[in-house]
Amino acid sequence: MKQLAVYLMCGRGTPELAEAAVDGGADLVELGFPFSDPLADGPVVRAAAERALAEGMRTEACLECLASTRERVAVPLVPMTYAALFEAYGWERLARDARTAGADSLIVADLPADERPELERVQLVAPTSTDERIRLAAERTDGWLYLVTLTGTTGARDALSPALPGLVSRARAATSVPLYAGFGISTPDQAAAAAELCDGVVVGSAALLAAEEGATALRRYVASLRSALDAGVTVG
Amino acid sequence: MLTYGEYGGRFVPETLIPALDELEAGWRAAFADDAFHAELHDLLTRYAGRPTPLTLAERFAPGKRLYLKREDLLHTGAHKLNNALGQAVLARRLGKRRIVAETGAGQHGVATATVCARFGLECVVYMGSEDMERQRPNVQRMHLLGAEVRAVEFGTRTLKEATSEAIRDWIANVETTHYLIGSCVGPHPYPELVRELQSVIGREAREQVLAVEGRLPDAVVACVGGGSNAIGIFAGFVDDDVRLVGVEAAGAASLGGGRPAVLHGARSSVLADADGQVLDAHSISAGLDYPGVGPEHAHLRDSGRAEYVGASDEEALAAFHRLARTEGILPALEPAHALARAAELDAELVVVCLSGRGDKDLAQVT
Ligand SMILES: Cc1ncc(COP(=O)(O)O)c(C=O)c1O
Numbered sequence: 001m002k003q004l005a006v007y008l009m010c011g012r013g014t015p016e017l018a019e020a021a022v023d024g025g026a027d028l029v030e031l032g033f034p035f036s037d038p039l040a041d042g043p044v045v046r047a048a049a050e051r052a053l054a055e056g057m058r059t060e061a062c063l064e065c066l067a068s069t070r071e072r073v074a075v076p077l078v079p080m081t082y083a084a085l086f087e088a089y090g091w092e093r094l095a096r097d098a099r100t101a102g103a104d105s106l107i108v109a110d111l112p113a114d115e116r117p118e119l120e121r122v123q124l125v126a127p128t129s130t131d132e133r134i135r136l137a138a139e140r141t142d143g144w145l146y147l148v149t150l151t152g153t154t155g156a157r158d159a160l161s162p163a164l165p166g167l168v169s170r171a172r173a174a175t176s177v178p179l180y181a182g183f184g185i186s187t188p189d190q191a192a193a194a195a196e197l198c199d200g201v202v203v204g205s206a207a208l209l210a211a212e213e214g215a216t217a218l219r220r221y222v223a224s225l226r227s228a229l230d231a232g233v234t235v236g
Numbered sequence: 237m238l239t240y241g242e243y244g245g246r247f248v249p250e251t252l253i254p255a256l257d258e259l260e261a262g263w264r265a266a267f268a269d270d271a272f273h274a275e276l277h278d279l280l281t282r283y284a285g286r287p288t289p290l291t292l293a294e295r296f297a298p299g300k301r302l303y304l305k306r307e308d309l310l311h312t313g314a315h316k317l318n319n320a321l322g323q324a325v326l327a328r329r330l331g332k333r334r335i336v337a338e339t340g341a342g343q344h345g346v347a348t349a350t351v352c353a354r355f356g357l358e359c360v361v362y363m364g365s366e367d368m369e370r371q372r373p374n375v376q377r378m379h380l381l382g383a384e385v386r387a388v389e390f391g392t393r394t395l396k397e398a399t400s401e402a403i404r405d406w407i408a409n410v411e412t413t414h415y416l417i418g419s420c421v422g423p424h425p426y427p428e429l430v431r432e433l434q435s436v437i438g439r440e441a442r443e444q445v446l447a448v449e450g451r452l453p454d455a456v457v458a459c460v461g462g463g464s465n466a467i468g469i470f471a472g473f474v475d476d477d478v479r480l481v482g483v484e485a486a487g488a489a490s491l492g493g494g495r496p497a498v499l500h501g502a503r504s505s506v507l508a509d510a511d512g513q514v515l516d517a518h519s520i521s522a523g524l525d526y527p528g529v530g531p532e533h534a535h536l537r538d539s540g541r542a543e544y545v546g547a548s549d550e551e552a553l554a555a556f557h558r559l560a561r562t563e564g565i566l567p568a569l570e571p572a573h574a575l576a577r578a579a580e581l582d583a584e585l586v587v588v589c590l591s592g593r594g595d596k597d598l599a600q601v602t
Contacts, residue, residue, distance in 0.1 A: 036513045037396070037499060039403050040249040050391070058511040083247045084498040088512030110247045110501070115237070126251040128410060133253065151251050152408035 002229045003027045003144075003200030004191075005180060006207045006222055007080065009034060009048040010057050010065040013215075018069045018077075020215035021207070025226025026075065030107065030202065033062040033081035040082075040109040042155025044205035059089050063101045070102025078122060080107040086119075095119055105142045113137040122146050127163035131170055138175030147171060147181045147198065155205045156186035160193050168197045188228030195229050238503060239424045241538060243531035246423040248403070248501045255410045260425040262330045267432070272325065279321050280436065283354070284311045286318075288437075290444040290587070295562035297579050297586075301449065304590040305441045305469060308567065312347050314592030315437060315465045316418060320347035322433035324355050327414035334358040334413040338402040340367055340395030340461065341523035341570065342374025343592055344418030349383035359383040362401040366393040367522045374596050392516050395461075395526045399500050419462025420530035423501030427530050431467045438472020441587055454583035455479035458591065459574040460491065460544065461523045463530035465591035470542060479583065480542035482533060483574045485524035485552070488517035491537050491544040499527065505534040520549040520600060521569035523592075551576040556594060556601055566594035569601070 005028040006021045008014050018029045034049035034057055041049065057065070062079070069077060079098050086094050086108065098106060106121040113123045113136050123137035126148040138145050147168065150161035161184055171179050181194040182202030191201045203225060210221035238245045246256060266272040280286040288306045296302065307315035327335060335357050339345030345361040352359035361378055365387045368375050378385050391397040399421075406415040415422075420430040438456075445453055456473050458466035460482040470480045484492055490505050497506035499514050507515040507527035519525040536542035547555075555575035559567050567575060571591045578588045594601070 036391075037400050039400060039407070039501070042404075046390070053513060058509075058513070082498070084508070084512035084514075086512075087496065087498050087503065088508070088510060110249055110498075112246065112248070112250050112253050115246070124250045126249070128251050128254045130254055133250070137250070148249075148251060151410055153404050 002195040003178070003180060004222070004225055004229055005030055005182070005200060005202040007032060007202060007204035008211060009052050009208060010062040011052050011055060014065050015068040015072050016215050017211050017218055019072045020219040021222045022073045022075050024219040024222030026222050028076045028078060029069070029073065030078045030080045031062070031066055031069065033059065033079050033085055035082040035084055038082060038109070040153055042153040042205060044208050045154045048208050059085055059094065063097055066098065066103060067101040076104035077102055078105045078107055079103050080109065082109055083111050091116065091119060107146065113140050124148055125167070125171065127151055127167050131174060134171055135174045138171065138177055141177060144178040144180050144200065145171060145175065146202065147179050148183045149181050149194065150184050152183065154183055157184040160185065160190045164194060165197060188224045191225045192228040192232065196232070201229070239427070240531045240535035242496070243504050243534045244424055244427060244502050246501060247498045247503065248423045249407060251407050252410060252423070256423055256425070258330065262326060263425055263429050266326055266329055276322055276325055279325070280318065284317050284321060285309065286436065287440045290441060290448065293563050296559055301585045302578060303445060303587045304565070305437060305587055307437060307465065307589060307591045308565065308593035312343070312350050313595065314343035314347065314568065315434060315468065316344040316347035317350065318436055318468070319418065319430050319433045319464060320344070320351045320416060323414065323416045324351035324357065327357070327416070328355060330414060332412060332414035334409065335416050336360045336362070336402050336405045336413055337416045337418060338362050338395065338398040339418060340398065340525060341521065341568065342367065342371040342378070342596060343523065345383070345385070346374050346377045346381070348416050349378045349381035352383060353381045360405065361385050362388055362398040362405070364388045364392065364394040364398045367395065367398070370600060371522050371596050372599065394522065396514065403500065419464040420467045420532060421462040421500055421502060421528055427502065427532055430464050431471060431532060434464050434468025435471035437465065437468040437589060438470060441469055442472040445587055449585060451585070452476050452478050453585045453587045455481055455581055456587045457481045457483060457574045457578040457581065458589035459524060459570045460484050460529060460533060461526050461570060462528070463533045465589050467530060467532055469587070469589040474541065480536070481577065481581065482542055482544040483577045484544060484546050485519035485521055485573055486546040486548045488519045488524050488526060489546045490527055490529040491533060492546050502531050504529055504531040505537070521552065521573065523568070523570040524573065545577055547573040547576040553601060555579070565590070568592035568594045569597045
């Protein structure tokens, strides 16, 4: 079965939203720990981070949010954040406290695979990555490899990135770890098309927009992705 | 891997790493190539107006020998052109036809728009909407030079956000685009590249002061936003027994009041809270209104080789007016901070980097 990962920003309502996402069929929830200057993020995630920070979601509060989410859902939880938070909190300490609070792995958007190999995390590769870098990232990744489908920041696009098939075939040649495609995927059709090539998909900005409408809207949106993934895509 | 003691490095999304590797390789090849240096030298002399003079400011600082290194007389009116010319030549060697840049005071944007016009490159400049208000003449200049100026309407609406947006543009267009960063900040190799391109200020100043005074200065003083004019003039004196003094805006004192943190791809001294969230800077001078600073400055501070002090908005304004009235020179508000501290420095022979001219600041000072 294709894996469905849903990104949510830490906040007061997040445990309930995570539960709705899992009810809708999410297999994994990424929890954004907001950073003031998120270089990898487009307007939707950036605005969500701004709101979360305004609401006081600093690292400690995010860890509490993670722990409360852990109490409500059984699926893997993966905090996604930036190096700045680790620098301030302490690299080992944040990794340890996140595990204690219920994290199954980590994603650090601005920490390339050659940096801090001791920090176990899901590594990202992009269409611009060389084969050598894809191999290195795959060797070091924690469980699955995150394929950034496009050269750009997070956010919905009109169509699935044409760079994805090439990236998938280069990654398959380098590794047998599961490949999840993320960035730019928002519609059920795009998710199904990406899942044809990969083992899982990650949906971020579109999930945040649905979450703004509340838990019911998020559940419905995630369920639409789930059924598209389960039905598979009709080619053509 | 950190590049300056415990500072520097590359904290950027994977998408950019191959481009940074390519940039570094291209930079090393260019730096080793006499033809690159010859082309740049030719541009700096015949197009930009180097060498810039060293002017004794006797009425501004009576009882001292205070010299101004006149980057205000460089084409486009600030030291920023040294870097923009060098990076434009490099971008062409790398086959990039599109340039993105950030700007605060607008001087780097104007310098970038200028070199893009000169070389026929497409130019997009990101600028915070607050800075577009307070540095209006430079926005008009960029338009006249054919650049597209994109207003950044969120967050601080100043240089910090403009830099983030320029980097995001680069991430999206990395195959065709060179990011022409405006100061010695950002991921490796940018801090080093910008330092080398600005070191012409220090090389000239050292030669010029030796020629007129027969000795090295007691102190060299420069304002520090991201730190490029300072690192450029310091480069000429760092191996000598000369005090190096950087002057930050008091409300943007990333070296005086910051902590180690990550911003815009590098670890440096940053105005940040205990959680690593970057704080807003505040300065009357758009070019110093930045919560970060080049990693090499953080390293020079920690090692004790350079000292960093602050000047308030009012002190900078007073120095602005004083230089105008005593020497007939309107400085930019950025180097006015350096002038404010230099005048009172316990040193006999001083060189101040007058990094730019003040025409852009008329609306702020009158
Ligand atoms: C005239 C002038 N001086 C100084 C600066 C600050 O930059 P840096 O610290 O990189 O020299 C600026 C920036 O816009 C400037 O326009």
